[in-house]
Amino acid sequence: MADDEQTRRIVAARLALRERWQAKVKATPGVADARPLGSGPTNRHGMPQVPPGQTVTTKWPVLDLGERPQVSTASWRLTVDGAVRTSLELDFPGLLKLPQVQVSADFHCVTTWSLLDSRWGGVSLATVAAAAGLAEDATHVLTHGLDGYTTNLSLDEALKDDVLLVHTWNGQPLPYEHGGPVRVITPQLYAWKGAKWIGRLEFLTQDVLGFWEERGYSNTAHPWRDDRYS
Ligand SMILES: Nc1nc2c(c(=O)[nH]1)N[C@H]1C(S)=C(S)[C@@H](COP(=O)(O)O)O[C@H]1N2
Numbered sequence: 001m002a003d004d005e006q007t008r009r010i011v012a013a014r015l016a017l018r019e020r021w022q023a024k025v026k027a028t029p030g031v032a033d034a035r036p037l038g039s040g041p042t043n044r045h046g047m048p049q050v051p052p053g054q055t056v057t058t059k060w061p062v063l064d065l066g067e068r069p070q071v072s073t074a075s076w077r078l079t080v081d082g083a084v085r086t087s088l089e090l091d092f093p094g095l096l097k098l099p100q101v102q103v104s105a106d107f108h109c110v111t112t113w114s115l116l117d118s119r120w121g122g123v124s125l126a127t128v129a130a131a132a133g134l135a136e137d138a139t140h141v142l143t144h145g146l147d148g149y150t151t152n153l154s155l156d157e158a159l160k161d162d163v164l165l166v167h168t169w170n171g172q173p174l175p176y177e178h179g180g181p182v183r184v185i186t187p188q189l190y191a192w193k194g195a196k197w198i199g200r201l202e203f204l205t206q207d208v209l210g211f212w213e214e215r216g217y218s219n220t221a222h223p224w225r226d227d228r229y230s
């Protein structure tokens with residue numbers, strides 16, 4: 001992955017977007033100011049509007065590196081390993097046996113679109129982490145998509161209630177182009193922090209940057225702080 005022509009073009013376009021954003025921040029220093037998070041409900045923070053620089057979309061765009069692994073519910077496996085007490089391999093029926101949760105949340109892509117009010121169904125990442133048992137010195141998790149994509153999370157973020165392994169979107173099976181059968185969502189962070197086609201949760205005792213984080217995207221990725229790039 002990341003060395004074929006299509007992926008190279010996608011990465012170049014996304015890095016060009018970063019350069020334009022940085023030029024804009026330089027020209028208008030106010031845009032770079034950290035903003036208070038607000039105090040409303042999780043995710044929307046009680047504010048009707050989207051985070052700074054975001055525009056509402058009604059059609060859910062598809063964004064990835066151009067390589068879309070076709071994974072069926074029958075073939076899907078999740079490996080949970082690294083800084084855990086017991087490494088696990090979970091199949092789709094196994095995922096459905098864990099406690100199921102529903103989260104209503106918005107989805108903010110760093111390329112400036114926001115999809116509001118999705119109803120996500122799945123299992124809390126924290127539930128899966130608890131099933132494996134985290135090592136005492138675990139601090140981060142690197143999540144791996146089956147397309148080779150990676151993104152990293154601190155455990156503070158990864159273990160939040162609304163960080164899910166999602167298999168259902170608005171009552172329907174998660175479409176494969178959006179990472180089905182199972183992806184991660186991180187409603188309080190930009191959407192790149194949620195790996196589509198999740199195949200591995202690698203718990204870590206130190207931070208390791210993921211695909212976009214290595215390429216200059218913010219390691220913290222808070223939409224309400226306009227925290228896009230590092
Ligand atoms: N496996 C994988 N997950 C990924 C990506 C990817 O390229 N591969 N792209 C990320 C980015 S940048 C975004 S904005 C969201 C887009 O999800 P969507 O295609 O369902 O809108 O997925 C994220 N997760």
Ligand SMILES: [Mo]
Pocket residue numbers: 063109110111191192
């Ligand atoms: Mo994105």
